[in-house]
Amino acid sequence: QSALTQPRSVSGSPGQSVTISCTGISSGVGGYSYVSWYQQHPGKVPKLMIYDVTKRPSGVPDRFSGSKSANTASLTISGLQAEDEADYYCYSYAGSYTFDRFGGGTKLTVL
Amino acid sequence: QVQLQESGPGLVKPSETLSLTCSVSGSSISSGYYWAWIRQPPGKGLEWIGNIYHSGTTYYNPSLKSRVTISVDTSKYQFSLKLSSVTAADTAVYFCARQSSGWYYFDSWGQGTLVTVSS
Numbered sequence: 001q002s003a004l005t006q007p008r009s010v011s012g013s014p015g016q017s018v019t020i021s022c023t024g025i026s027s028g029v030g031g032y033s034y035v036s037w038y039q040q041h042p043g044k045v046p047k048l049m050i051y052d053v054t055k056r057p058s059g060v061p062d063r064f065s066g067s068k069s070a071n072t073a074s075l076t077i078s079g080l081q082a083e084d085e086a087d088y089y090c091y092s093y094a095g096s097y098t099f100d101r102f103g104g105g106t107k108l109t110v111l
Numbered sequence: 112q113v114q115l116q117e118s119g120p121g122l123v124k125p126s127e128t129l130s131l132t133c134s135v136s137g138s139s140i141s142s143g144y145y146w147a148w149i150r151q152p153p154g155k156g157l158e159w160i161g162n163i164y165h166s167g168t169t170y171y172n173p174s175l176k177s178r179v180t181i182s183v184d185t186s187k188y189q190f191s192l193k194l195s196s197v198t199a200a201d202t203a204v205y206f207c208a209r210q211s212s213g214w215y216y217f218d219s220w221g222q223g224t225l226v227t228v229s230s
Contacts, residue, residue: 036216038157045206045223046157051216089157093214102157 004103011109017078020106022090035073038089085110113138115221129194133207141165145210146190150203
């Protein structure tokens with residue numbers, strides 16, 4: 001399986017919106033793709049922010065949203081806050097219980 | 112609320128076997144979830160090592176498959192990782208995590224434990 005590609009870094013000012021892309025998503029049976037996003041602050045544990053492409057776990061602010069078009073998934077963070085500065089990883093599972101993969105990670109800097 | 116906690120040596124010598132255990136609380140390890148190991152070398156990204164179902168069925172990252180063994184002890188609510196013939200490249204923070212039944216996401220993570228491979 002090919003790698004999931006993310007930009008190394010993105011940045012934005014407080015209050016702005018930023019989008020992080022994840023390219024290389026393949027579709028499984030029925031055309032489904034299962035994409036999730038994780039936030040990781042330095043030295044901390046990754047936290048699930050988005051699952052099933054667009055769903056937010058309980059407690060995740062609605063400033064975080066996910067989408068997918070063709071083979072690219074995106075995480076959009078609106079109304080940027082200083083606390084959003086972190087690394088973000090995408091993860092995709094395309095089926096067949098064979099091999100899982102994460103994207104390389106994107107460092108978000110809040111200017 | 113599910114909690115996971117890794118335990119094991121923080122220092123392993125080259126060519127030896129890395130052994131870690133993850134203790135699970137707040138969730139039945141025999142539920143419909145998979146239980147995964149993920150690692151993160153210093154300053155680098157996340158790498159899925161493999162996972163196990165309570166039945167003992169395992170799946171491994173092909174790049175590590177020849178050196179990895181994951182096992183589960185349902186009576187102790189624990190699952191374990193063994194990685195043989197380690198080198199400095201295996202130095203990483205090792206996380207255990209709960210993986211959804213369809214492998215779609217990881218919703219709970221342990222705190223992670225740093226394992227350094229060095230003589």
